[in-house]
Amino acid sequence: MYQINEFNEKAALDNALADKVAALLSQAIETKGKASLAVSGGSTPKGFFKALSQKTLPWKKVTITLADERWVNIDDDASNTKLVHEHLLQNNASEAKFFHLKQGEALTDETLTDLNLAAKSSLLPLDxxxxxxxxxxxxxxxxxxxxxxxxxxxxxxxxxxxxxxxKTAPHQRISFTFSSLIKSEAIFLHIAGAGKKTVLNKALGKQDILEMPIRAFLQHPQINTQVFWAE
Structure with a gap:
């Protein structure tokens, strides 16, 4: 299931999404004393990151991680970790904790096992x-x-x-699985531009999740994915 929230300007989307996420994090902290947030990379979330970083929250009680990461050095321009540190872990949000997905030189089976244990014990389910x-x-x-x-x-x-x-994109990756992500308390899809609206409409038109994995979130009967889209 899904709900589409459309905005005429990207700045309006960024601010509205930041308000919504800040309120959800505050609610989680009030309920259980801590909160967790997983974000995605790319250029689209930069404005949202800036808006969220300026919110007044008990950020020391928030743990931020990534939905996925490229297995590259954290000073590489392809690193989502670098993106988050430069654009989200700033201002008030500089006090938040960060759960690193990229740890060590090689993504070995042992490293993956350790990260799985750490994520399950300290992070999941995501708020x-x-x-x-x-x-x-x-x-x-x-x-x-x-x-x-x-x-x-x-x-x-x-x-x-x-x-x-x-096979169609560079770099080995580490990613959270669908089975772990669907347990999140609140799920958002953040996209912008006419091209992504076309992709979204294609995803909503059919049901084959192997063809377009985003369908697994948009069309699952027990998941409410909030789509935030702007021109």
Whole structure:
């Protein structure tokens, strides 16, 4: 299930989404004393990151992580970790904790096992999840072209994280699995531009989740994915 929220300007979307996420994080902190937020990379969320970073929250009680990460050095321009540190972990949000998905030089089975244990014990289930969407309908690093896509989308997958090697995009990835992401208290899809609206409409038109993994979130009967889109 989904609900589409449309905005004429990207700045209006950024501010509205920041207000919504800040309220949800505050509510989680009031309820259980802490909150968790997973965000996505790319250029689209930069304005949202800036707006959210300026919100007045008990940020020391918030843990931020990524829905997925490229296995590159954190000073690489392709690093989502770098993006988050430069645009979100600023201003008031500089006090938030950050859960690193990229740890160590190689994404070994041992590293993946350790990260799975750490995510399950200290982070999951997420309070707020912000997804992005690629032109091919991938979200997080659940790529339709990858050999790992069936495992990544399996609802009974016991693992929180998996490694992914896309065939149509560079870099090995680490990504949260669909089975772990759907347990999030609140799920948002943040997209912008006419091209992404076309992709969204295509995703809503059919049901094959292996063809367009974002459909798994948009068309699941027990998930309410809030779509935030601006021109």
């Amino acid at each position: 707020v999840l912000i997804l992005g969407m690629g032109e091919d309908g991938h979200t997080a690093s659940l790529f339709p072209c990858s050999d790992e896509i069936q495992t990544g989308l399996a609802q009974d997958n016991p693992n929180a994280l998996l490694k992914v090697q896309p």
